[in-house]
Amino acid sequence: MTVPIFSLVIIGGLVSAGVYLLLERHLTRMLLGLLLISNAINLLILMAGGRSGNPPVRGRTSGENTTTADPLVQALILTAIVITMGVAAFVLALTYRSYRLNTIEEVSNDPEDTRVSQRSGSDVIDDFEGLPEPDSSIDTDLPDELDALPGHQGSR
Template identity: 50%
Template sequence: MSANVGLLALLGALVACGVYLILERRVTKMLLGMILVGNAVNLLLLTVGGRSGAPPVYGPQSKAADMTDPLAQAMILTAIVITMGLTAFVMGLGYRSFMFTSRDEVEIDPEDAKVVAKRQAAEDGRDDSDDDDDEDEPDGDDSDTHDSDTHDSGDDSGGVDSGGVGPDHDVGSAEGAPR
């Protein structure tokens, strides 16, 4: 059995393009990269599965040497279904992310940026580590870090509970006076 060099080169190009797209920051490009890599793997399984055209069953009229390997065909069908499910899942995640942020780009994690900065500082021979022991909050301007986590209820109270409902107010009273 001889290898089809042109098809193998095409598979290499598909995998290379797929990996490049997976490493991008936009979710749609990541999804397209996953689809390309999945299709390249399916074509690779089809290529190594044997010659085409022969039946995958052994009968009285066929020889065992002429038979096509049925395992490759079954694996391709399974891989197609798994790729379809994974594609639907990533599309759902991308849609949900887009609805929350109105952007299709994955942001840089503040903890990852801190690790990179410490590593670069260690490579340069200096120590720029922070002096505070608070590991819960990233360094920098913390004035707007939690703005995206709060939900706007539509009122302009500035975060003050003006509705009379809360742990310090009696819900049953008409005026909402504190207990």
């Protein structure tokens, strides 16, 4: 098997650029570095899969190919693409959250929190004076499941 040097140089360049971008302090550059490295790994998996060939369906041929293509390589690359997009979406969400937290310096107060914080302790006790007392005739000592058991009278 011949090794295509040009493809390996491209893969090496993508990995080195991705590592360089991952070492940056900005999340967007880190995301670009992750994407470059994942694309380089996809190309490496494709190169390791061997040459193209006939479709992996019995009885089908494509041109003058004598070997059958390996479908595992294509499935691995497709899975890697899906995982990469999930990671990219997560890093984009982190980037957006970091942007929102670091650029908006003034957080407005909630009006209800402000009203509650200005009240004194006696005002809170006054709010509970008008409420009815809890009903003491309800049997709360035993769970309701035990009252339904045969032969159990409960405390009624």
